């Protein structure tokens with residue numbers, strides 16, 4: 001089988017948000033977003049099979065002429081990052097499209113091709129904003145009512161002790177039925193963003209530990225491997241991180257030094273992880289008796305990211321859950337999953353089913369594709 005043509009499909013009209021959105025990881029004074037967009041590839045073959053993958057920035061002509069069944073060779077050549085000159089092409093979206101074609105050729109979901117051990121995966125509700133305490137309590141109760149078993153709050157108010165007070169109030173309101181996790185976003189790169197000192201991170205970490213927080217994400221920048229390891233050693237709450245790691249091998253030192261109890265690779269965010277990379281990180285973490293809870297990027301292309309992550313994580317033992325952006329009224333299936341006909345939603349147990357159709361198992365909204373998109377073609 002050979003790839004003959006690749007289309008890059010984008011939204012024609014912006015996807016409006018119900019209200020302006022300023023996530024907590026924006027620098028103070030940042031500009032709120034008012035719309036989302038999406039961008040993905042449709043990859044054609046000489047056998048009539050068409051694959052889908054998110055657009056992560058690599059030029060689509062990289063795929064022309066190759067056999068989709070050589071996806072392993074594609075990963076090593078363009079994404080491994082293990083050798084000089086072989087990374088930096090942001091090819092994860094193309095790798096995902098190759099897997100979609102392989103699955104469709106075999107008429108099998110990717111998870112089953114790779115050896116699945118489950119058909120649904122717990123997810124946690126990842127909220128995005130700094131709200132008043134009462135609003136956080138209300139939201140935590142709402143997500144618990146929807147079936148979620150875990151919710152993530154954002155930290156980094158101007159005074160970090162205010163963060164602790166919010167977590168304390170939410171814990172008191174929801175008891176221990178809901179897992180609470182927090183993200184300090186201390187690997188942020190926004191200009192003007194304020195960072196915690198090591199001493200602040202350690203003191204806040206001890207307070208969160210006392211509040212039985214499940215994981216503390218990015219209490220320090222990812223380069224501070226020793227500082228992260230000291231916090232992980234000092235508290236029972238898991239230290240989590242790794243969404244900005246560009247290749248699977250970026251996790252080696254963090255695992256060797258005990259910097260992360262939970263690794264959080266993202267299938268596409270930094271461009272070169274892909275399904276193969278996610279599974280490698282899971283195996284590396286497993287060898288160190290650590291957990292993997294993948295980061296999943298939001299925005300209008302989200303269903304492609306989530307589907308690829310679910311297929312990879314259906315095959316491993318050490319992934320207790322996957323991130324699921326949920327922060328109504330802005331982060332909902334209605335804003336995040338516009339290009340697909342059947343959104344990937346949670347069930348009453350806070351799980352998302354691994355799509356059971358061939359390949360990624362995503363179906364496009366054909367009405368939208370017929371009239372509401374812009375298409376660029378290379379062949």
Ligand SMILES: [Mg+2]
Pocket residue numbers: 183185217218243295
């Ligand atoms: Mg994060």
